[in-house]
Amino acid sequence: MSTRIAELCESVLRALLRVLLPARGRHRAAPPQLTYRERRLQRRRRRELWLAVQGIDVGPRCIHGVELRA
Numbered sequence: 923m924s925t926r927i928a929e930l931c932e933s934v935l936r937a938l939l940r941v942l943l944p945a946r947g948r949h950r951a952a953p954p955q956l957t958y959r960e961r962r963l964q965r966r967r968r969r970e971l972w973l974a975v976q977g978i979d980v981g982p983r984c985i986h987g988v989e990l991r992a
Contacts, residue, residue, distance in 0.1 A: 973980050
């Protein structure tokens with residue numbers, strides 16, 4: 923009977939530890955830093971989206987390698 927109680931306590935403690943303590947490994951890794959070129963492209967995409975919300979069409983001029991006309 924004491925073995926069953928010990929197993930029950932162990933399973934409850936393991937569950938609590940999984941809930942209360944953060945995960946290890948890649949879940950806690952910092953996001954990779956963007957290079958200057960990637961940041962510039964991301965900023966450009968965000969600006970184009972903001973302008974599109976305002977009703978101004980500024981791009982994109984090339985979609986999937988096909989040049990678009992204005």
